[in-house]
Each structure stands twice: as C-alpha cells, then as structure tokens.
Amino acid sequence: xxxxxxxxxxxxxxxxxxxxxxxxxxxxxxxxxxxxxxxxxxxxxxxxxxxxxxxxxxxxxxxxxxxxxxxxxxxxxxxxxxxxxxxxxxxxxxxxxxxxxxxxxxxxxxxxxxxxxxxxxxxxxxxxxxxxxxxxxxxxxxxxxxxxxxxxxxxxxxxxxxxxx
Numbered sequence: 001x002x003x004x005x006x007x008x009x010x011x012x013x014x015x016x017x018x019x020x021x022x023x024x025x026x027x028x029x030x031x032x033x034x035x036x037x038x039x040x041x042x043x044x045x046x047x048x049x050x051x052x053x054x055x056x057x058x059x060x061x062x063x064x065x066x067x068x069x070x071x072x073x074x075x076x077x078x079x080x081x082x083x084x085x086x087x088x089x090x091x092x093x094x095x096x097x098x099x100x101x102x103x104x105x106x107x108x109x110x111x112x113x114x115x116x117x118x119x120x121x122x123x124x125x126x127x128x129x130x131x132x133x134x135x136x137x138x139x140x141x142x143x144x145x146x147x148x149x150x151x152x153x154x155x156x157x158x159x160x161x162x163x164x165x
Contacts, residue, residue, distance in 0.1 A: 007032050011103075015110040020044070023114065025107035029099060033060045038071065038103040042111055047079040054100060071100065079108045131157055 009031035016024050018041075026039045035058040041051035054071045073090040077083065084105050091101045124130045134157040138144045142161075144151050151158050 011106070013106045013110045015114050017114075022050075023111055025110040027103040027106040027110070029103060034058060034099060036099065036103065038100060038107060040074075040104065040107045040111075042079060047111065049074055049077055049079065051075060052104075054103075056100075071104070074104060079111055083108050131159075135159070135161065 009029070011027065011029045013025065013027045015026075018024055021044050023042045023044060024039060025042065026037065028037045029035070034056065036056040037054065039053045040049050042048065043050045052071045052075055054068060070091050074087060077086055077090075087101055087104050087108070091104060124133050134150070138151055138158050138161055145158060145161065145163055146152050153163060
C-alpha cells in the first residue's frame with residue numbers, strides 16, 4: 001500500500017469590486033506539483049484588463065517560477081467574445097505552463113459570472129417567459145446581440161430584433 005500515488009488539487013477563484021470602476025479577480029491553485037496565484041484588475045464598464053499579477057511559489061518546472069512577462073501580454077484586452085482564444089494565443093502558447101493560461105481564463109469567467117448571477121437567479125423557468133425575458137434584455141442592451149450563440153441571428157431569443165448597424 002505504500003506505493004499508491006496521491007494527488008490533491010484545490011483551485012479557487014474570487015472576485016471583488018474595488019470601487020465603481022474597478023474589479024479584481026484572483027485565481028489560486030495549490031496541488032502536489034504547483035502553488036500559484038494569478039490576479040487581474042478590470043476597468044468597468046468596458047471590462048478592459050488594466051493589470052495582471054502572477055506568482056508561482058512552487059513548481060515542478062523552473063521556467064514557471066517567473067510568469068510575469070508572459071502574463072503582461074493580456075493587459076489592454078477586453079473580457080468578451082474570443083477572450084479565451086486570445087489568452088491561449090498570447091499566454092498559453094508563449095509559455096510551457098498551460099495552468100497559468102487556464103488560471104487567467106478562470107479570472108475572466110469570474111468577472112463574467114459577477115454580471116450574470118442575477119440573471120441566472122431570476123431566470124424564468126417557463127420557456128415562453130424565458131424567450132420574452134431575454135428578448136427584452138437584448139432590446140435594452142443591443143450590444144448583447146450576436147455576442148453568444150443564444151443571442152445570435154436566427155436564435156428564437158432574438159427573433160424580431162434588428163441587428164445593430
């Protein structure tokens with residue numbers, strides 16, 4: 001029994017509102033091989049990443065120990081459509097550490113979830129009510145149109161809404 005492999009991983013993402021114009025999202029990873037933390041600062045309302053910090057306290061690979069340069073590549077991008085693809089292109093392929101890119105993605109997901117949690121809680125359970133609810137939401141904020149498959153042209157949720165010009 002002494003040769004049984006044991007692996008444990010904890011990953012936690014938290015988001016806090018710093019002030020009316022700034023949010024901070026932090027992802028912390030601790031496992032048998034790595035102990036790391038990534039933090040992004042995001043300017044509201046356009047969701048632009050204005051700062052990024054990263055620390056690798058412990059890693060099985062020495063090249064992971066100084067991630068700051070590769071993480072700085074995402075400063076200036078906006079959280080929105082294609083952000084995950086952008087992160088993978090800028091950070092995920094520029095470093096051997098895919099975990100850091102994943103942690104950045106988790107930070108972005110945390111920011112997005114802060115803005116969608118009320119919608120999920122108040123989501124109508126009846127299909128007809130849900131269509132009406134989301135159609136009103138898109139009409140109220142036309143920038144949502146075509147931002148995801150649910151609000152894309154041809155979706156029943158945006159039926160009858162004209163795309164922005």
